Amino acid sequence: MAESSSIEVFEITRILVADTPWHFLLEVIIRSTFMFIFALVIMRFLGRRAIHQLTSFDLLLIIALGSAMGDPMIYPDVAVLWSVFGIATIMVFYRIQNALANRYSWYEDLTEGSPVKIITDGILDSKELDKHTPTQDDIFLLLRNKGIRSLGEIETAYLERDGSLSVFKYRAGKQKPGLPTISEDIIVEWKPHEAGTKVEISGFHSCYKTGETIWLEKGDTFPDCEGNVWVLSEEP
Numbered sequence: 001m002a003e004s005s006s007i008e009v010f011e012i013t014r015i016l017v018a019d020t021p022w023h024f025l026l027e028v029i030i031r032s033t034f035m036f037i038f039a040l041v042i043m044r045f046l047g048r049r050a051i052h053q054l055t056s057f058d059l060l061l062i063i064a065l066g067s068a069m070g071d072p073m074i075y076p077d078v079a080v081l082w083s084v085f086g087i088a089t090i091m092v093f094y095r096i097q098n099a100l101a102n103r104y105s106w107y108e109d110l111t112e113g114s115p116v117k118i119i120t121d122g123i124l125d126s127k128e129l130d131k132h133t134p135t136q137d138d139i140f141l142l143l144r145n146k147g148i149r150s151l152g153e154i155e156t157a158y159l160e161r162d163g164s165l166s167v168f169k170y171r172a173g174k175q176k177p178g179l180p181t182i183s184e185d186i187i188v189e190w191k192p193h194e195a196g197t198k199v200e201i202s203g204f205h206s207c208y209k210t211g212e213t214i215w216l217e218k219g220d221t222f223p224d225c226e227g228n229v230w231v232l233s234e235e236p
Contacts, residue, residue, distance in 0.1 A: 119157035150234035152178020179206035195228035204233035
């Protein structure tokens, strides 16, 4: 308590350099330059896959390396050489892990997961999607970014290991009415209907939870479906 009461609040020198001398800034520049060059070498060692297609394992590795590289840049009591050896050891294990993943598919599935089919013939497999982190809104966002207006355009879609979405569309002329790729935030604009209510407009309607699409006449009753919410389908 006695030490904390001796701290002068808003003291500029303490805020900027703490208890280190001003000329330590030169050492920070040298340390940062060295670690930056070393980081470039490490990223080259990681390869293109780790840079452009980060799996959860790769992302965890990058975070750990960021911490290991950052501390030696600014802390005078953290030796640069020991950090370099620690990082080098991690990278060796990383390459071993990649080699094992390339050799044994079961090991790759165990450490990085496996691709899963989440859309088949315009129908969203909501049960499979619930097993993974992305939500339906996340999937629809990825589809909108690919210029896809409805699930009726999609023959199959896979959620990849890195969280990206691979989509195989129907050939021209093969598309069919399907669930619009709308966000749940704007579903009100599409006038959703609950199961059990009367159909107001004849046409194709889609279950919002799965994309199941059927033709309903005006006056018909919306059937039960997963989520029990129906919206007017997007037609090709």
